[in-house]
Amino acid sequence: MAQTRKSSRKTPPQSVQPTFFQQPIHSGSAISAGDFSVAEVRRILESADALEKEDPLRRARRFAKRRVALLFYESSTRTRTSFELAAKALGADTTLVSSLSSSIEKGESLKDTGITLKALGPECIILRSPYSGAPYLLARATGLPVLNAGDGMAEHPSQALLDLRTMLQFLGIRSSSVNEQTLRGVTVSIVGDILHSRVARSNALLLPRLGAKVIFCGPPALLPEIAAQMGPGVVIERDLETALRKSQIVMMLRIQAERLAGLQIDLDDYRRRYQAIGERIAAHAPKALVMHPGPIIRGMEITSEVADGPQSAIAQQVHNGVPIRMALVARALGRGKGGQR
């Protein structure tokens, strides 16, 4: 992914200044789930395990008084809180800038907000933006590691990693054994509004590289045929019950009303075809793990019976947010300026 300053030193000295879009991305960044090597995924999972187990007082000395900024242009409960708790658990000071209470409202650009924040001393920025690709812009503008807490419809890599941790716990697989074959024979169905989902994209970029098969399931309006070309290991199945029968893990998604952009969905028909209801799960995927990145809309994509039932991992996913994000913050702060390892 990123070109580090270290590696650029090997090339002959250039008199030409890089233009904005040629600026390197700090290697401590986590912007796309597709950027992590399998070895890196394993290290992050191991780091999450170690940090979770570590004595809290000792852990809080790791990055004591270092600064981390959270820049949120969209509302968030789980992601923001868990990133904040993760950074604090490592001893860092955090500051939150959200679009409703900052100069963003006055029309300040993301680039300028980033430069302003950087001047206040944070060594890492955690960004959520309604615009796909915004983390690359911020990383170029600041030179800091940027952790992507969700960008538009594009990606949510920390969610994919915490989802992976949840799956591995369910399957009884240790972090240290994670490799290209780890999820061989495992099928994960991602159901619902795939088109607008950054969680679906990040999972579809991550899981097949560990050997999993990903089934996207949903109606054409929310799941175009081209989604099957997302990458190897991704297929489309329109029928939920067929998808359920093939799956060890089922991930339900919310219909993202805020991104529908005029798209008309017959919600009654959607519920009839795609809702996770108790009978359906019991009949077709009685042993599957049921996941949901949240926020859940009870009675729409999932019923309370399933969300609160014994197969549900929803609370466990939220729980896994903190250790995974501790690992990502530690990875970002643990590398020096420019991202030397």
Added chain:
Amino acid sequence: MKPILLRGGRVIDPGSNLDALRDVLLRDGKVAAIEPAGKIRAQGAEVIEAKGLIVAPGLIDIHVHLREPGHGYKETIATGTAAAAAGGFTTVCAMPNTVPVNDSPETTRWMQAPQRGASARVLPIGAATRGSMGETLTDYAVLQDAGAVAVTDDGKPILGDAIMLAALQAAAKLGLPVIQHAEDTRLTGGCSMNAGPLAFRMGLRGMPIEAESGLVERDIALVRKVPNAHLHVAHLSTAKALNAVRAARKQGLRVTCEVTPHHFALTEERIGHYDTNAKMNPPLRAEADRAAMIEGLLDGTLDAIATDHAPHAAHEKEQEFDRAPNGITGLETALGLAIRILHREHRMPLAKVLALLINRPAQALGLKNCGSLAAGSSADVVVFDPEEKWTFRAADSKSKSKNTPFDGWEFQGRVRLTVSQGRITFRR
């Protein structure tokens, strides 16, 4: 102005099938003489040795955005035409999406006034509808009298069937082409790149190919109904639209089209990590469409290479991909790209490459007094070294804006001298 004698160059004048060593004398803004080497004696002329260099009629770009009036922070007519001169262009057709929109003879004349400080001949293209709002036709006769060479609402399509039909009818009576920005905006709302697997993966909304081809097909159907209508399709980017043009031409309809260098040089992959210097409208397409553009250039369906030079300030481009404006600069890289890709990669003869930048665009829009080196023609000349290797640096561009995806690209073939209407406008 002192006469100029270009001595010993290889003169390629594609409009008259000339490719030979010639001396060219430029005097009083005209080509005074063009003769076999050594024949011209010109006392008092500035002699420029052109041995080993190519001497051709000045390049003609039928699609540029010079941003004046209204957006002088992006580009002015002076800076835009300075970039044109550096790229070997001596004539540029200026699009009307300025502020105010060029829908009046006053603005059309203002753009051509000597006070603008242009380094190339500026031929304005008038708005096809008032304010380019797509509702009421402008007065084409009045715009033509003021100097407009075509009408368009470029930046936006002329979308309604009735208004497009009326535009074709009104323009046909005056012999003006109607230039269409072929984008069915009913299919492209909120879109910022080409539709397809890459857009899906990047979480961006994609413009379907049909948004372009559908409108081209509709326009061709309208051209059939109007005697003498001339439709020119701007910045064509899809195989499907190209096929529609090809079929229309076989049926004898007057339909011409242009392609930008970036649409035959790049694919959507160039966007990389949301680089807005690869964001334009129409968007960069997938490889099959890019290959179709090359094919269309080789088989002659595409009449012209036009840059769609669209400068934007750094602060506008250094934004989130969806928020950044469309467009890239192109005047200083067009010749280099055409030589690199068409001549060197695809073995198109140099004269044919130059035709796409000189006489064929002039013919496509019916431009007069440009694109030829015959004695008596306007003294519009480009002299370039076909062998010189060079690296394009956006920072060194003469344009006020630096929004180009070609920064750092290596080219072979570099402009040495540009003469526009007898005046040296660029020299290296």
